[in-house]
Amino acid sequence: MSPKTQSLNYSWTLPSGQLVSGDTLALIKTTSAGRFILTVSNIDNYCQDTMSFDVRDIRSIPMVDAGPDRVLTCKDNTVNLSGIVGPSNSITFDWRDSSGNSILPSNQLQPDVNVKGWYYLKVLDTSNHCESIDSVYVDENRKVPRSLITANDTVFACNDNSLVLDGAGSDSGPGILMSWSTVDGSILSGQTTMKLTIGSHGHIHAYGEGYN
Structure with a gap:
C-alpha cells in the first residue's frame, strides 16, 4: 500500500458488517476472526480500490487434567500423579510444585512424588501458543x-x-x-x-x- 497521505480515506467493513471509516484508519486491531474488507478512496479524484482478506482463529485451549487428589500414607510413601493432556503432536507439558520447581523427570507425564502440597500441570500447544493449567493436591495421613x-x-x-x-x-x-x-x-x-x-x-x- 502506498504511503498514506491526507487525501486518502480508509473504510473497513468488519466481519460483523459494521462499517468503520476515517482518514486515520490505515491500521486497525481486531480480536475476532472473519472477513475484513478495506476500501481506500482518494477524496481528490474519487478513485478507490478495494481488497479483502480473511483472519482465521486457530486458538484452541489444549486439554489438561492433573488427575485426582492423592494421599501419602505409612503404606504409600510415594504417589503417582495421573496427568492427562490432549492428543496432539504439538503439545508440550511441564509439572511443577508449589515452589515453582520442575518435577523430574521432566518428560514424565505421570511422575511419582513423595511430598505433601499442590502440583501444577501446564500444557502448551506450540502450533498456536495457547496454554492451560490444572492442579492436584497431595495430602498426608501418616x-x-x-x-x-x-x-x-x-x-x-x-x-x-x-x-x-x-x-x-x-x-x-x-x-x-x-x-x-x-x-x-x-x-x-x-x-x-x-x-x-x-x-x-x-x-x-x-x-x-x-x-x-
Missing part, C-alpha cells in the same frame, strides 16, 4: 496409632492357667486394626482384638495398624 497394654497381673502363679492382657488404652476406631504376636509364649484367644488371653509366659507384642 499418624501412627498408639499401642498401650495394661494387665492386672503379668506374672503366672502356680494356679494360673491363663492371663488377660488389655489393649483398650490403645488407639481405636475406623481404619485401625489391633493384633498380637509372640515368639516364645502361647496365645489362647483374642489375637486380633483389644483383649488377649495367653496360656504361658513369654514376650508379647501388640501392634496397632492403621489403613494409612
